[in-house]
Amino acid sequence: MGAFLQIADFVVSPFSGYVYPNETVVPWGVLIVVYPYITGLVAGAFIVSSLYHTFHMESFKPVARLALLSALAFLSFAPAALLSHLGHPERSVEAIWTAHWTSAFAAFAYVAGFYAILLILEIWFAFRVDIVAMSQTAKGVLGRFYRLLTLGSTDVSERALAYDRTWTKVLAAVGIAAAAGLHGYVGFVFGSLKSREWWSSDLMPIIFILSAIVSGVSVLVLVYVVSSKVRKATIDERCMTGLARVLWAFLIVTLVIEALEYVEMLYRSIEGIEMVKLLIAGPIFYGIVIQATFTGLPLVIVTVLLARNVRGKALIGWLSFSSVLLMLAVFAMRWNVVIGGQELSKTAKGLVTFTPPLWGREGVVWAATLLCGSFVFLWALSRLLPPWEPVEMSE
Amino acid sequence: MSETKLLKDQAGRRGFISLLGKVCATTAMCSGVGTVTLESLKAAAASTSTPVPTPAKAEFPASGPVPGNDWTKRRWAFGVDVTRCIGCLRCVEACKVENKVPFNPQDFRTWVERYVYLDGEDNARVDTQSDPVNIAAADSPQDYRFSNRYRNEKVTKAFFVPKLCNHCENPPCVQVCPVGATYKTPDGVVLIDEKYCIGCRYCVQACPYGARYFNEETQTTDKCTWCYHRITKGLKPACVDVCPTQARIFGDLNDASSDISVFIKSHRISVLKAWTGNGPHVFYNGLDGEVS
16 A cells, blocks of 8 residues: 655545556546536536426426526536646636647537527526516616616517527527537546546446436426525425426436446456456445445335325425435446546556545535535526516417 | 648647757757756757747748757657566656656656566566555665565566656547647657646546656646657667666667667567557567556
């Protein structure tokens, strides 16, 4: 076992077996766990919103606009995790101006930027009537802010609203592809590397998209339930059942694909499989246990909720509980992929055991701050653009 | 990709090589073998009065940025004769000094692996100078040693394997760099522009050989350059120069009489992790199948 030394933001990790000397510092720490986690929340939340705006699934109406704001809040903090991680964040703009297109990373600014524009546009159309109304009632700085937000478009006639609806529908439809693309791309960042056995998989983008949707729907359930409790508003049971159905559908596919990934790797048993087994039994053991049980248990709970048509407090309570477990499970999955991949040495002869530092740029505290920051930003957004009472748009 | 296209693509990222060229124009300043840092290069470049043609964006000069060193004419390659390496680790020390690699146990441009087969064991025990036991055996952080840890064991087979960046034909590190800060020169060397690197470490992940490390001081990625500042002056890489047994060989593949050409012709050579399709340009003689 190697020495455990703290060096600035990075940790020299203990290792067993043989690892290349340069591998004892894990290059991607907890921030790169948080980055795909946050982008995953974006994708999941957005897709729920699109189910209402594009496919007219009325049961999602109470959360459709909340989902849009959630997606924007999380999307705003995803780049923060990446930027914090860079050695030279001030040079990050070069990835836009002089992007090296053979790199998966080079696409991030463009993919995320396109998605952000699309999301902001959709939010504007979805909230335009409210913005116009608030621009007329709000006073002072806030009033000026809302007037600015109208972009001079104060027409709320039936014709204008029909125009808004069409745009919202189109943007939501394109957004589904963009959300899947954004997160599939994140999976590609890992899956396309042949240097790491743990990452190199064609299933990686699919697993990332599916688990992203699961975590996004889960966070939406929690945000909806908590915000309703705080506002002392009634929770729409039809909406909760709808969310449970979406969760169930994606959950079962996620579980199968993730299980296939592991089974296939073990079944192929190529060189280095012994180390893979030691990795699962060692450094990421608890991560794998959390990922498996916190995915399996909610599947059972949600299945029972739907099969027995559970309503009322039981539905809300158990679905919220399942959502908490699923959010932890998806975080564990991100950890197992990002950190686990680096704990398995490229020599296929050794393991590194990574423990993140508490403080510093790559520390747990900063990563948690970024995660919490996205929720604070969501709260601020919901104060500016209350998503609770959607203005009726006559058909 | 055609050579012309390659040169055009890379034209915008050659700033510091141009700087190297300016430095080498003042050969008096460059005649010493000591450490050359980018700052010292800058200072040297600023003091030179020799006009150096600035590469145009559209047309990159056919002869590279270093006068007298036509980088389109050479094809550098490296050889390692495993049968000759004695594990003295002078190469590792020389590299650290020459290239200002931090003297710590986790940052290396080159390292040496020791493979030891003990009686009754099927798999080799592998360690490097970074192993805590070997660190403890060294006299100081600037010295590297392999401890005599197996002196009481029955060793059936043992050998040393020097490792370094393979300067691949299809380098995955270059492929994944989001800004093109790491690139392959026409003479076959993979370099990093530390003034351009954003420090994302994607290249560290992509290298299957573990050849890259993140330099805490510069906050950029670093790796072996085959001592580009030396080879463009007609010198050999520091590790090759100090090797007492000629286990490390370096030269120009375009020159049939160069050390590397002769080495390749006269041995059964192999490369590391050929399955990656990266096309490594570090050629080994006497490599055991166990080595990865």
